[in-house]
Amino acid sequence: MSSLKTPPSGSLSPAPAAPPRPVPTLAELEEMVAEPDRRVVIRDVDYAFYEQLVDSIPEWFHLHVDFDGKDLEFMSPGLVHEDSRNLLSRVAELVAEECEVPFKSAGQTTWKRPEIARGLEADESYFFQIDKLDAVAASKARGSELIADYPNPDLAIEVDVSPSKVDRAAIYAALQVPEVWRFDGDQLVIELLGDDERYHVAEMSRFLPVTSEEVRRWVVDEDSSNQTAWARRLRAWVRTEVAPRHEPRREEE
Numbered sequence: 001m002s003s004l005k006t007p008p009s010g011s012l013s014p015a016p017a018a019p020p021r022p023v024p025t026l027a028e029l030e031e032m033v034a035e036p037d038r039r040v041v042i043r044d045v046d047y048a049f050y051e052q053l054v055d056s057i058p059e060w061f062h063l064h065v066d067f068d069g070k071d072l073e074f075m076s077p078g079l080v081h082e083d084s085r086n087l088l089s090r091v092a093e094l095v096a097e098e099c100e101v102p103f104k105s106a107g108q109t110t111w112k113r114p115e116i117a118r119g120l121e122a123d124e125s126y127f128f129q130i131d132k133l134d135a136v137a138a139s140k141a142r143g144s145e146l147i148a149d150y151p152n153p154d155l156a157i158e159v160d161v162s163p164s165k166v167d168r169a170a171i172y173a174a175l176q177v178p179e180v181w182r183f184d185g186d187q188l189v190i191e192l193l194g195d196d197e198r199y200h201v202a203e204m205s206r207f208l209p210v211t212s213e214e215v216r217r218w219v220v221d222e223d224s225s226n227q228t229a230w231a232r233r234l235r236a237w238v239r240t241e242v243a244p245r246h247e248p249r250r251e252e253e
Contacts, residue, residue: 036081
C-alpha cells in the first residue's frame with residue numbers, strides 16, 4: 001500500500017486566479033430593469049467592476065447604479081419616482097431662491113470616488129457651502145468634466161419608492177454628504193451626518209429654513225396635478241411664511 005508523500009517545499013503551484021466577472025451587456029441590463037423601480041443587486045464585486053459598468057452605460061439609458069464597497073445595485077426610475085424627485089427638487093430650489101440662499105444644483109451626477117471605493121447617483125444633489133460653490137465655479141471655468149475636480153455635494157435627495165438593497169446611507173457617509181432628504185412615497189425624513197459618521201433624523205434642514213413636515217406637505221398633501229399652479233402657491237407660501245423667519249447669508253466681500 002503506497003503512502004502519500006508531501007511534495008518538497010515550494011513545489012506547489014499557486015491556484016489560478018478566478019477570471020474577472022463579466023459586466024452585464026446593455027441588453028442584459030434592459031431585461032433586468034424592465035420593471036420600473038425594481039432594484040437588482042450584484043453581490044461581492046469590486047470597484048473596478050462598478051466603474052466599468054457605469055462607464056459602459058450610455059447617457060440616454062437612465063439607470064441608477066450604486067456601489068457600497070462590496071455590493072452593486074441598479075434600477076431604472078419609474079414615473080412615480082420621477083414625479084416625487086421633481087417635486088422635491090422644486091421645493092428645495094424655490095425655498096433657496098426666495099430666501100436668497102446661494103446654491104448650485106449638481107442634478108443626478110454620478111459620484112465615482114475610487115479613493116473610498118464607493119460610488120452613487122443621487123436623485124438630486126446640491127452645493128450650498130461657499131468653499132464648495134467656489135470650487136465648482138473654478139472647475140467649470142476651466143471646462144473640466146472630470147468628477148474628481150468637483151467636491152461632494154452638501155445635500156442629496158433620495159426617493160425610495162422601492163427600498164434599497166445596499167447600504168446607501170454608508171455610501172453617503174463615506175462621501176461626507178452633510179444632509180440627506182429621504183422620501184418613501186409618503187414620509188419625508190431629513191437626516192444630518194453626525195460626528196459619529198452616522199445619519200440622525202432632524203426636524204429642520206441644515207441649509208434651508210424648512211422642516212421635514214413642511215417639505216412633505218408640498219410633495220404629498222398639496223395638489224400638484226397642475227404644477228404651474230402648485231409652484232405659484234409654493235412660492236407665495238415661501239415668501240409670506242418662510243422667508244420672513246430667515247436671515248439671508250451675506251456674501252463675503
